[in-house]
Amino acid sequence: MPENSVRAQDDRELTFGQAIREALAEEMRRDATVCIMGEDVAEAGTPFKVLSGLLEEFGKERVLDTPISEAGFTGLAVGAAMTGMRPVVDIMFGDFITLTMDQMVNQAAKVHYMSGGKWRVPMVMRTTMGATRRSAAQHSQSLHAWYCHVPGLKVILPSTPYDAKGLLKAAIRDENPVVFFEDKMMYKLKGPVPSSDYTVPLGVADIKRVGEDITLVATSSMVQVALGAATLLEEIGISAEVVDPRTMWPLDEKTLIESAKKTSRAIVLDEGYERYGVTAELASVIATGAFYDLDAPVKRMGAMHVPIPFSPPLEDVTVPTEQAVFEAARALCGR
């Protein structure tokens, strides 16, 4: 794996947000056709301050503030990508991708196929996901399952600063429309990030923790939850393996299935709504691929089937927690 080799050389630490900024800055230096557009991305560097400093280095021509027109500037990016640019659009909250579905699904995702392979759309959409920020129902959703469902799109859910930098650089260099979901609650998460120019290939899952008794497949912020649960499980003698698909499409089914075959038990964790969501696909892939090795049904844990409530005590029970995963895993292992 590239990880270990590179990690060895360099143990600098960055936050998740800094890693994303570094990936963008490196790619913008490397390729003059890469530009960023979105709301309050320039002087403000986004409300999350993830892009701070990019305007100063690359100027207004390449870091563009847009009106509050998600459909409009996403559509503009599709056309720009077809004609020589590599735009990275910023959709402040993932809840607003509702406004970009036609541009991404009926246009960006289909241009290459409908034109018989003649036009390409090398663009990236960066947006956010994740609840528990007390932002209520319209600012807390994780709607990535919609884009995962669409042929022609690639979808990335990074879970560490290291992956965020490497995957975002790979996304920008990809010839296809790629959607990159960042969990708002992870921007301050620290981790090792090489200063070197590396990429993480799309479609390769990463085993974040090796274990024997149960497989925890987790995406984005749920990887941290899974690792926390794994620590709790260790205390009662259950060894959990944590597998992070990293990219929802392309999907590294093989790694997921092999882990489940090895442990014979699996829980899939994702912060999107559980119903008809990412957990359904991952669970069904494992249930089919590891059918003859599973000792128990694959357990799915996603967001409750409710709009995210504002009230803290309510919001906190809508998404999977370390404790909940711990209990579910223990039950699954029959303890």
Add this chain to the structure above:
Amino acid sequence: MPENSVRAQDDRELTFGQAIREALAEEMRRDATVCIMGEDVAEAGTPFKVLSGLLEEFGKERVLDTPISEAGFTGLAVGAAMTGMRPVVDIMFGDFITLTMDQMVNQAAKVHYMSGGKWRVPMVMRTTMGATRRSAAQHSQSLHAWYCHVPGLKVILPSTPYDAKGLLKAAIRDENPVVFFEDKMMYKLKGPVPSSDYTVPLGVADIKRVGEDITLVATSSMVQVALGAATLLEEIGISAEVVDPRTMWPLDEKTLIESAKKTSRAIVLDEGYERYGVTAELASVIATGAFYDLDAPVKRMGAMHVPIPFSPPLEDVTVPTEQAVFEAARALCGR
């Protein structure tokens, strides 16, 4: 079941399209707050002619032609539903729901919850799905999985004229936003439809064919495909049960699981993209619920992971066919 009792009294036949029109006409007569809005719904009665005659009976005040503004008139319908009307909006092709996602997902689906139960949104969105009409990638999608994923929405996929009438009437009387997907290719399908005022409750699956050896869970037009495959299977001595969930949400998990437990084998069929789609949820529900009774992994059959191509020979292989289901079922039964 209401079906049989009512069917007994009355064996009149209607097409799928006529059944939908009758449901709308009956509800509009019953309730003056029911109105229809959409593109070319009035004089033209939609390009599919499903609404022909409604303008003549109910007038321009209740059958309204709109501009090509899917987001705008869907949003208008949300507000109208909150304040005393029961609008039924018509989205000509399901591919255009891309333009209505914000109004349906961030508004319609959440109003009741966000207001602590104070406001209600009794509206219905009627739209279409289904390929093989030689309409290419932007007019052939079945995107219902997106809406199934969203708490606060109900989603209906009728498969027969009888169900279409009963379910649409139930949807119009429902106090929540309901999305009703009609397969374009089924409008001419004939079937028994009582002239009486009946409804089909949401959340109750229907066993379209009783069988012993394998369960075929199918939605919308795939029900016909499944029934066709069942006939072929019978010829080689395999008895297939065809289960139609009819409503994706609420979902009658119990009936699906019990059928799979009985037959110990299941295939789930849906015309949406297979990846991260409806087949994933249904397969995972069955794989979990019937875990200890399944003799083989649940098989998923949906649309290929490609934008729907125009070229007939290509388009025809993107969606499940009787023959393909027959082969898959035979293989699953080890013949």
Add this chain to the structure above:
Amino acid sequence: MTTVTQPKEAPEKVELWLRMYRQMVAIRQFEAQVNELYTRALMPGLAHLYIGEEAVAVGVCEALERTDYITSTHRGHGHCLAKGASADQMFAELLGKKAGYCKGKGGSMHIADPATGNLGANAIVCGSAGIATGAAFSARHLRNGRVAVCFIGEGALGQGVLYEVMNLAQLFKLPVIYVCENNLYTEYTHYSETTAGDILTRATAFGLEAASVDGQDVRAVHDIAERMVDRARRGNGPAFLLCNTYRYHGHHVGDINREYYRSKQEEQLWKTERDPIANFGKWLVEQSVADPASLAQVQSELELEMKAAVDFAIAAPYPGVDEVAEDVYA
């Protein structure tokens, strides 16, 4: 509140003025408490303060009947209060308490109240334009004589759906008024960087009646709003009202250092020269409709009222965890 000398104005006019003054002060005091709650770390999440823009909500809502509809925005506290919401239930909602308008499920950006015709604040920019237009559709269809007001910020001019619904409203001659609060900024960007052409023409192009007004002058706002509401009620169709105003605080309570997008001098100028409450108060005194003491009394009365409302909210219980799954479906 008693008035000093006998004013020459008609008593109902005087009543209106004093009521509007009181309402503006109420909103400002409410927001001051919200800021307080945030700095004391008692409020979950963030809030967008309406301080500085009070004349818009009050001038417009005083032109409406209680049964008329409004939709509001992420900066919605002022609209809700001006339409008649009670402070204690609002604070309770801001703290996520069961006693709140939405049982704590909505929070600051989603206050809704059927009793006062409040269809709900909305955290999607321009997200309520369709809803307001639809409420006007019902009013016309059910012939109940109601009018709907859609409050939006100038940032909403970037959302295409606004033009879709203005077109629909004009085609169907719906009684809806789009009230655009141009406070010069959309988050951290000056509106001139994101708004090409001419704002009013964007409405007249679709056939709407349109006008702009000094959003810091509550009487001016009320006069024009009354005309537009009356016109809509008489079935003459939708209108667009551009109110030029300013927010004193940050985009949200956490937006403290603002120099990178607007100068302290600019803020100072608006606060000292154009404050809607101070200027209106001065005018009321000039008209000898009120005296400084009585106005000061309004301030202190409402400060106490708001403090009491905050105490109520702080003491109020959270909803039970089992309530999380309620209200998803009606």
Add this chain to the structure above:
Amino acid sequence: MTTVTQPKEAPEKVELWLRMYRQMVAIRQFEAQVNELYTRALMPGLAHLYIGEEAVAVGVCEALERTDYITSTHRGHGHCLAKGASADQMFAELLGKKAGYCKGKGGSMHIADPATGNLGANAIVCGSAGIATGAAFSARHLRNGRVAVCFIGEGALGQGVLYEVMNLAQLFKLPVIYVCENNLYTEYTHYSETTAGDILTRATAFGLEAASVDGQDVRAVHDIAERMVDRARRGNGPAFLLCNTYRYHGHHVGDINREYYRSKQEEQLWKTERDPIANFGKWLVEQSVADPASLAQVQSELELEMKAAVDFAIAAPYPGVDEVAEDVYA
């Protein structure tokens, strides 16, 4: 084609006119064959004929360089041909054959051709407005001097995204021209029932240069298009051109009985009084730039050419079934 007497006009003007005449005839002959293919049940699905609107596509595209960009609509055959597409590859695409512009994967509504700057026809009404605007963004950013033309029908005026991108185009001063073909109908509904206010003002409100022109007069369309293209190329920003025109056939080839939404007389009037090809031909003869015989020759030449192209397409093979999964990802 040879011209009879010596015309007083500059030879390049004459060439342009004859080229435009030929192009319009080519489009009409192409569409006549499409209709033929449909009635003979040789074409899968439906097609939207451009007959009657030829002067718009030809007048505009003759004002463009080959490297300039266009985006087209569901009624796009005319735009594609006018920008330089070859009939045989287009027919092949319409029949879903491998030799088609999109290997048969796109069909009638998705003809795309990088060689002629055709970014693609689009089956989503107004679906290409963002793409055209983005192409203009690239042109400005890469300083390659290109211009983008976005063809839309007047039905696209209902889509909010059009106003979003016009605002963006004006803010970024992008070289894009939105060419709106008002053929009076959006499917089966007269545009006046769905379009409030004034169309040109919808563009000027966002700061765009806007004008309307007789879409049946190819020289008039070409003149104004040239001015707008030149203005855009010089960096003076986007424009909006409203072309008043008419489609002779149904919304699509299957729309035969149209009396319920438009009268036969209306159709007759446009065909006899305002036909862009007949009138332009008459004018060319008056100018003694061409004589009836030479014009008739153009007609027959192109009819043969189109028939040959159809035969090529009919004989061409379908793509192999295994190709279905290719081209999903680049």
